[in-house]
Amino acid sequence: MSVSELLKNKGNAVYAVRETATLREAIALLNAKNIGVVLVTDKNGHMKGILSERDIIRKALTRETGTQEAGFRDELVTKTMTSKVFSVDEDASIDAVMEIMTNSRIRHVPVLDGDKIMGLVSIGDVVKRKISDAENEAAVLRDYIATG
Secondary structure, X not given: OEHXXXXXXXXXXXXXXXXXXXXXXXXXXXXXXXXXXXXXXXXXXXXXXXEEHHHHHHHHHHOXXXXXXXXXXXXXXXXXXXXXXXXXXXXOEHHHHHHHHHHHOOOEEEEEEOOXXXXXXXXXXXXXXXXXXXXXXXXXXXXXXXXX
């Protein structure tokens, strides 16, 4: 199965913040939508980075205690986001996405068509698809044996 087929079933809604947003704004969006990641885009909607809960926690843990600790939320998202983003195009296989996630130890992979953001695949999407494929294969085998 390709990523484009997965996006057709799942949908291609992607939440993003502009590169001029603060961490406070990004955190508010993460909380409001109950999601773990937002893309960071420029004014033209092109991806500049990705910001995850993990990025935010790491930033918070590297701050010294005191007044600066709370102040980091007012910094631009670009100071905390991951700039080097692993992405795939819509023709990529689910297995290829799973390999990227496993090898890179990431849980979200944006889907791009050139500069255009087409969707976002999460580890949950991949696992759900793999389970569905395994259940379908088992059903086919059971039918084959039963009619055998």
